[in-house]
Amino acid sequence: MKLLLIRHPKPDVAKGLCYGQTDVPIVESWPHDAQAINTWLSKHYPDKTWQFFHSPLLRTRLLAQALHPQSVSVEAIKEVDFGNWENRLWNDIPKSEIDEWMACLTNNAPYHGESLTALLERVINWFEGIRKADKDTVLVTHAGVIKVLVAHLCQWPLDQCHRLNPSYSSITELDLGEHYAMLNRLGAGDWVR
Numbered sequence: 001m002k003l004l005l006i007r008h009p010k011p012d013v014a015k016g017l018c019y020g021q022t023d024v025p026i027v028e029s030w031p032h033d034a035q036a037i038n039t040w041l042s043k044h045y046p047d048k049t050w051q052f053f054h055s056p057l058l059r060t061r062l063l064a065q066a067l068h069p070q071s072v073s074v075e076a077i078k079e080v081d082f083g084n085w086e087n088r089l090w091n092d093i094p095k096s097e098i099d100e101w102m103a104c105l106t107n108n109a110p111y112h113g114e115s116l117t118a119l120l121e122r123v124i125n126w127f128e129g130i131r132k133a134d135k136d137t138v139l140v141t142h143a144g145v146i147k148v149l150v151a152h153l154c155q156w157p158l159d160q161c162h163r164l165n166p167s168y169s170s171i172t173e174l175d176l177g178e179h180y181a182m183l184n185r186l187g188a189g190d191w192v193r
Contacts, residue, residue, distance in 0.1 A: 002136040005146045005172040008059040020082035026059045033169035034066035054140035064140035076126035079142035083113025106159045120148040153181035
């Protein structure tokens with residue numbers, strides 16, 4: 001199956017805001033990104049029939065519905081829950097808390113939200129059914145979901161997934177078989193200005 005992971009457009013928030021599952025607006029130019037993604041899909045996969053799923057948060061829902069009005073909302077592919085860090089500037093979060101988190105990204109959650117392991121479990125519990133169905137799929141989702149899912153599918157260490165950096169309105173593309181994953185594009189968004 002072909003899997004496309006599309007990250008939401010750039011949020012319209014203060015620079016350095018930790019927004020996780022906070023429902024935030026997106027920049028006014030987001031329809032340009034949607035059109036560019038649609039053009040890319042038409043050019044590269046003109047005859048492909050995709051099933052679309054999206055996180056219910058506004059920043060993913062708007063893009064998904066612009067790409068495919070019948071896209072299905074799925075709670076499991078929401079961004080990581082940053083708990084009491086939500087809607088705070090990263091610079092206002094105590095360095096000691098960030099250091100504790102960084103000491104073991106996979107299991108620590110000093111913010112009383114989800115760890116990366118918890119995020120991955122949430123995503124995989126839902127995604128395994130999609131993978132077994134073996135239909136070409138588009139997920140309109142978030143950076144955290146893309147990072148943990150790519151790490152899992154490519155059998156990379158979860159504690160290194162923070163090194164992946166999919167840009168806003170970007171496409172990550174994989175081919176999945178029963179026992180393999182091939183990464184073809186990672187966070188490519190060359191149409192974003």
